[in-house]
Structures are given as C-alpha cells and as structure tokens.
Amino acid sequence: MAARTGDWMRQAQSDLRHGEHSLELGDFEWACFAAQQAAEKALKAVHQERHQVVIGHSILRLIQELEEQEIDEGLLNAARRLDRLYIPTRYPNGFDQGAPVDYYTRADAESALADARAILQWSEQRIKGR
Numbered sequence: 001m002a003a004r005t006g007d008w009m010r011q012a013q014s015d016l017r018h019g020e021h022s023l024e025l026g027d028f029e030w031a032c033f034a035a036q037q038a039a040e041k042a043l044k045a046v047h048q049e050r051h052q053v054v055i056g057h058s059i060l061r062l063i064q065e066l067e068e069q070e071i072d073e074g075l076l077n078a079a080r081r082l083d084r085l086y087i088p089t090r091y092p093n094g095f096d097q098g099a100p101v102d103y104y105t106r107a108d109a110e111s112a113l114a115d116a117r118a119i120l121q122w123s124e125q126r127i128k129g130r
Helices: 005-025 028-049 059-064 073-083 106-128
Strands: none
Touching (some): 005 028, 073 106
8 A cells, every 4th residue: 555545545534424424413515525525535545556646626537537447437427426516515605695504405415425435435446456
C-alpha cells in the first residue's frame, strides 16, 4: 500500500459515517455533502495507491482518470449525481432563494449515501486487488 493510501481511505470512511450521522439528525444537506466527500477521498486513495497525483473534486473525472478497462455505467451515474452535491449543499447562492437546508430531503441524503457506499466499495476493491 502506498504511503498515504490508508489515510485517504480512512478519511473517506469517516466522512461516510459523518454523512450517516447527519442523516439521522435530519441534516440532509450535510449528509449529501459528506457523501460527496467520502466518494472523492476514496477515489483519491486509489490514485494515491497508483502513485498518481490528482487535483480537483469531480468524482466522475477521478474515476475516468483511473483508466479502468470497464467502469459500470451505474457507478458513473453515481459519480455524476454526487458531483452535483459539491457546491449547492453548502452555499445559499447555489439556489435562487433560500438556503441549502431548504432543498435537500431524506431521500436525497439516502441516495447520496448509497452512491458513496458503492464508490467506496469499488475503490476498496481496486486497492486490495493490487
């Protein structure tokens, strides 16, 4: 395992737990953001394992840059959905009016966390498979 791979993956797992706790508390926008962060960090762990330097926050781009032979379309769609949660979950100017807390629902949070879990599992398989 590359030097910092474990650090990135542990933080991804911690972010996922934070998202689950936020869901329980009814802080759905934070659950969504934590899900996005968990997926991003899990993919950065895979890049770290492969000694690849990456910057940016696009989950879709992070997956595509891994250049896997075949990436399941469902996983790519999960990445696309999570990418839409990076900014508007935190900033009121992501919407014409209101705050992020007004826009995100339990269903949004549950979906985001499921997407993040899928990406974490995929990432863990790539790290263990090396």
